Amino acid sequence: MQKSAKRTIQAAFSLETSLTLKCRAVSVQSFCLCYKRENLDAKGESKMIILITGASHTGKTLLAQKLLEKYRYPYLSIDLLKMGLIRSKNTTLTPYDDKELEDYLWPIVREIIKTAIENRQNLIVEGCYIPLRWKEDFSDAYRNEIRCYCLVMSRNYIQTHFSDIKKYANEIEQRIDDTWCTMDFVIEENERYLRMCQEHNGNMILIEDCYQIEIDG
Numbered sequence: 001m002q003k004s005a006k007r008t009i010q011a012a013f014s015l016e017t018s019l020t021l022k023c024r025a026v027s028v029q030s031f032c033l034c035y036k037r038e039n040l041d042a043k044g045e046s047k048m049i050i051l052i053t054g055a056s057h058t059g060k061t062l063l064a065q066k067l068l069e070k071y072r073y074p075y076l077s078i079d080l081l082k083m084g085l086i087r088s089k090n091t092t093l094t095p096y097d098d099k100e101l102e103d104y105l106w107p108i109v110r111e112i113i114k115t116a117i118e119n120r121q122n123l124i125v126e127g128c129y130i131p132l133r134w135k136e137d138f139s140d141a142y143r144n145e146i147r148c149y150c151l152v153m154s155r156n157y158i159q160t161h162f163s164d165i166k167k168y169a170n171e172i173e174q175r176i177d178d179t180w181c182t183m184d185f186v187i188e189e190n191e192r193y194l195r196m197c198q199e200h201n202g203n204m205i206l207i208e209d210c211y212q213i214e215i216d217g
Helices: 003-012 028-038 060-071 078-087 098-118 155-170 183-199
Strands: 019-023 049-054 075-077 123-126 146-153 203-207
Touching: 049 060, 049 098, 049 183, 060 075, 060 123, 075 078, 078 098, 098 123, 146 155, 146 183, 155 183, 183 203
Parallel strands: 019 203, 049 123, 049 146, 075 123, 146 203
Antiparallel strands: none
8 A cells, every 4th residue: 555545544534523534445454553543542442342334345344354353353243143133033034124124133233332342342343234323322431432434435436346346245255146236236325325424424434446455564
């Protein structure tokens, strides 16, 4: 990654303001270094919970996996939780009931997050079922320990890299049927997340040129 791109990443990760990160490559190391530096409390302890959300195929699971490998932060994939509950017949919902699944899964994930904070445990949670209004469900004491980042691909990026998006969709997760994933659908979903980030003043990583999830050094 070029030094200028790294500086852009580091400068963009301010805390309580809306974050738009325009970069030529997303470096996981820069992400984590900046996260650790800017999220220290008065005792020098880092915030414990990282939430990663965004539309399908934006690289949420791969980013979480790379963070796990590099920094040994455990992560919870909401998709795995979803499929465990569906396959064990603890719910009649199907993988296609997105709105209902968010309503069903988020209260469970929310309480897992609270438990991790209470036990002083680091945790990465990734998935598209994290509502951008998540702050409404936590008191200040909990919110102070959480940072949420939303991955959004620009229309231009999707149009020029759609074959790569499809090609690397199985980098971490093996997708049995991906025929529903059309360019129009991916553009529509990313624009929906963009609007939600703006509405809720969320932290957004905007992917515009090329997208690399890599560990430097």
